[in-house]
Amino acid sequence: xxxxxxLGSHVSVSEGALVLLRCNYSSSVPPYLFWYVQYPNQGLxxxxxxxxxxxxxxxxxxxxxxxxKSETSFHLTKPSxxxxxxxxxxxxxxxxxxxxxxxxxGRGTSLIVHP
Amino acid sequence: xxxxxxxxxxxxxxxxxxxxxxxxxxxxxxxxxxxQQALGQGPQxxxxxxxxxxxxxxxxxxxxxxxxxxxxxxxxxxxxxxxxDSALYLCASSWDRGSHEQYFGPGTRLTVT
Numbered sequence: 001x002x003x004x005x006x007l008g009s010h011v012s013v014s015e016g017a018l019v020l021l022r023c024n025y026s027s028s029v030p031p032y033l034f035w036y037v038q039y040p041n042q043g044l045x046x047x048x049x050x051x052x053x054x055x056x057x058x059x060x061x062x063x064x065x066x067x068x069k070s071e072t073s074f075h076l077t078k079p080s081x082x083x084x085x086x087x088x089x090x091x092x093x094x095x096x097x098x099x100x101x102x103x104x105x106g107r108g109t110s111l112i113v114h115p
Numbered sequence: 116x117x118x119x120x121x122x123x124x125x126x127x128x129x130x131x132x133x134x135x136x137x138x139x140x141x142x143x144x145x146x147x148x149x150x151q152q153a154l155g156q157g158p159q160x161x162x163x164x165x166x167x168x169x170x171x172x173x174x175x176x177x178x179x180x181x182x183x184x185x186x187x188x189x190x191x192x193x194x195x196x197x198x199x200d201s202a203l204y205l206c207a208s209s210w211d212r213g214s215h216e217q218y219f220g221p222g223t224r225l226t227v228t
Contacts, residue, residue: 032215043119043205043219044158051215090157094215100170101215102148105157 002027002093006106014114019063019078021109023091026072032094033074034103035065039087047089050074061085086113117142119208119220127226128196136191136223140208146170147189148217149181150205158205164189165211193225201227 007022025031032051036044048059055067065076074091088110092103120139128134140147146165150158160173164183178194187208193200203224207217 034216036219041221041224043221044207045219046216049216092157100146100163100165100211102160102163102171102173103217104160107157108155 002031002095002104004091004093004104004106006089006091006109008109009107010110010112012112012114013081015083016080019076019081019085019111021076021089021091021111023065023074023076023106024072025074025091025093027093027095029095032101032103033065033067034092034094035059035063035074035076036090036092036105037087038090038108044090047076081111081113083113083115086111119206119218121204121206121220121223123223124221125224125226127228129228130196130198132196133192133194134196134225136193136204136206136225137188138191138206138208138220139188140206141218144208144210144218145187146209146211147183147187148207148209149189149191150207151175151200152203152205152222154202161191196227198227201225 003026005024034049035047048057050067058064091106094101094103148163149161152158162172167183180192183189203222205222206220209217
């Protein structure tokens with residue numbers, strides 16, 4: 001079984017400040033890990049993914065995440081927040097199951113950016 | 116190259132009715148998955164279609180059914196609608212032999228009154 005816990009349903013930062021969104025996962029097999037972003041009334045857009053290559057993964061829009069197996073974490077960071085980063089962020093874990101890979105999503109973290 | 120498309124964008128139905136949602140996958144993708152996203156929640160997996168067959172299913176009742184066509188497009192059908200079925204329904208496509216990353220459509224907002 002696999003699961004994802006996103007710590008904090010809301011994270012509030014000032015424009016220009018560091019963004020840190022936390023994600024811990026549980027998986028019985030080496031996982032694939034993803035971060036998605038969802039803007040209001042839109043679908044999910046992939047920010048970045050970890051697929052057992054480099055542990056530090058760089059994504060779009062200046063985001064990156066580090067896979068830490070010992071901590072079972074995959075936290076998302078961005079050095080300097082922009083107003084346009086305000087959105088809902090979802091962490092997801094995926095592993096082989098029944099011949100396919102079905103991601104399990106966390107409940108999401110809403111990022112609020114203050115001017 | 117068009118991404119994943121879904122129709123309709125919004126839909127309002129009455130309890131007990133039936134609804135059909137449609138999805139066209141990204142070009143080159145052969146696998147379609149459907150998710151239900153309730154307000155304030157993450158997407159919940161409904162089922163996945165590959166080679167016109169349901170390959171995996173999440174914890175959803177039989178009222179939820181689907182179909183995949185030879186051109187890889189897909190439909191999600193929900194019978195006997197309940198108020199609790201109100202949600203954003205997301206379609207995602209992927210390539211079975213690819214990196215397992217899924218590309219999502221914009222979703223269909225279903226409201227059951």
